[in-house]
Amino acid sequence: MTHTIFIDGEAGTTGLQIRERLAGRSDLQVVSIDPARRKDADARAELLNGVDAVVLCLPDDASREAVGLITSSTVKVVDASTAYRTAPDWAYGFAEMSATQRETIGKATRVSNPGCYPTGFIALVRPLVAAGLIPADFPLTVNAISGYSGGGKGLIGEFESQPAATGTDDAFRAYGLTLAHKHLPEMQIHSGLAHPPVFAPSVGRFAQGMLVEVPLQLWAMPGAPSPRDLYDALARAYAGERFVELASLTETAELQSVRAGAAGYVPAFDPQSLNGSNRMRLFVFGNAAGTQARLVAILDNLGKGASGAAVQNLNLMLGLPEEAGL
Structure with missing residues (x-):
């Protein structure tokens, strides 16, 4: 099975690193928004809700806006901003933090990537x-x-x-x-x-x-x-x-x-x-x-402190080998 991934903010430092780490993987397909529709809110919302997982590489306010556009209950989200790192309804994406954190991340639909x-x-x-x-x-x-x-x-x-x-x-x-x-x-x-x-x-x-x-x-x-x-x-x-x-x-x-x-x-x-x-x-x-x-x-x-951790969390959330792409 191939999972579809949308990196919102793929042109930024972290987004580029994540895309590089996902390149060449047969179990994931990275999709991008049509450049001509990049500022079209409807097109962005359609993509955010139409993939298996979203990685947000955006400033805090923009991440909150993106999360607000996601109405699907099945889309999994990894957010690389500071916006949700202490939110009680988001899993904190440091898998090695405790004996149970890896399982918590694997069951979550919302994961905040650590700083x-x-x-x-x-x-x-x-x-x-x-x-x-x-x-x-x-x-x-x-x-x-x-x-x-x-x-x-x-x-x-x-x-x-x-x-x-x-x-x-x-x-x-x-x-x-x-x-x-x-x-x-x-x-x-x-x-x-x-x-x-x-x-x-x-x-x-x-x-x-x-x-x-x-x-x-x-x-x-x-x-x-x-x-x-x-x-x-x-x-x-x-x-x-x-x-x-x-x-x-x-x-x-x-x-x-x-x-x-x-x-x-x-x-x-x-x-x-x-x-x-x-x-x-x-x-x-x-x-x-x-x-x-x-x-x-x-x-x-930019590795364990950002893009590497995001890919590790994505793997856990999608039930893929944790080390894939890492």
Whole structure:
């Protein structure tokens, strides 16, 4: 059986990546609106209701408008915007988030694709909150850097403009300085936290890739868990997972012993190291005294942080092999 898919917003960064991931699949047929009727509301509504599944790659308001046009009870929707990520009647599309989330997504007709930063943060924090190692009301901070593609066409154009005088020559740029980033609600709710973390996002002069870090003062936490306690909890949470993996203690120790600039140095700890994949790697670093830890997630902001997750969710919703196209 071939399922029909409409990507509403296929010309955007995420839409293009999803279309590329679906190309060549015999079990899916991507359909597009007639360019001459692109602004015809009736034509768009007809297409939204006439396919098996819709992937929305639109701004929040446009996604809400598109969902409002869908009257069919059988059309399955994956929304890549922020619009429904905390909506109780939408499934949150992070399949590895819990033991039951994959089944929840598979049964849903409405799935909200996670944000890229929240994917890394939730992957690191939720299992530790669930295990009682991080109290739900514990104050957390998350520091992160993403490639500029996460900012869409505007930021891509700014960083890639030649000559640089017409764009930017920034090597690094911090933002979210109002402490009100739109990803905070999903970070808090889906991690099981009582309060939002302090979120310090930034963008670097590289197109794709992401590093998300949560530093912890273990001595200040009830029970004073050790870095090994955190590692073991994450290992249990992601045992057997295909797309989320925990770096071994051996690899972590090797990374801790490497000095930048040393002979033979291999930059394995690179936010770009998983580009083009739907994978995410987690790391637990601790100090010698066991009183501090740094939890780190590396992922492709356009892969597991966007298009890869959308395809994974689409596969689950349509009853197809979860890894198809990934």
